[in-house]
């Protein structure tokens with residue numbers, strides 16, 4: 001008999017989910033787990049994969065009708081830290097993307113176990129989102145547990161239930177990073193396009209875009225995530241969808257492409273690859289041309305040389 005290795009041995013959920021409590025179950029009665037297995041999928045999808053997943057997903061006769069945003073608090077992330085507790089993206093130095101995905105999925109399974117053992121729930125939020133993936137947790141054709149009366153309600157005798165989306169991190173003081181915001185916005189835009197049961201706007205309770213603070217948790221999804229902020233993230237993401245529901249391919253600005261061609265592929269020097277463009281190129285206040293990529297920002301200097309800006313620092317990567 002072999003034992004499965006623990007891919008996330010440092011991930012302890014002691015004290016986790018400070019903004020989640022027993023009353024989040026609302027009218028859902030936690031059932032005996034021996035009778036009802038935990039409603040859990042456990043997949044990590046890219047935006048492209050999520051678009052395909054949503055396109056073919058069977059939401060049943062009563063599809064979800066609004067969205068509720070959350071933050072996890074604990075686990076937090078390096079970019080959105082909580083003073084203690086599990087850190088989602090810690091202990092990943094030296095791991096490749098496949099290994100990071102496996103580690104984070106092991107962490108997600110620990111969250112499922114935490115909900116089951118600590119809260120007695122047989123389900124949780126539908127989706128978790130971080131800087132890299134969109135995680136399918138509880139199936140979207142089922143009512144979830146995440147926001148008490150925000151889980152579901154009846155309007156005029158008709159059931160309305162939400163998609164609960166947990167953004168991983170503590171967003172009281174910092175907003176979602178660009179990478180996180182792209183994934184969160186994409187989720188909302190993709191679901192809105194598929195379902196058409198809600199709009200990408202600030203909703204009254206049980207309509208359109210809500211957050212946990214609209215129901216029973218004033219501190220969720222974090223003070224930095226204002227209504228204006230999350231609505232804008234979702235609307236911006238919708239504007240980036242192409243006719244098939246995928247992210248529009250953005251092109252590299254001709255001047256930056258020219259610098260790359262002149263360098264003979266120098267962007268690959270020291271294995272620094274910027275990834276694909278994530279925004280159209282723009283002229284900054286300093287008059288220089290900028291373009292954001294998945295892993296960096298390019299700045300075209302007056303002498304035709306590109307600087308790479310990483311984590312707000314200029315990486316010494318002249319080409």
Ligand SMILES: [Zn+2]
Nearest residue numbers: 070071212220
């Ligand atoms: Zn919440």
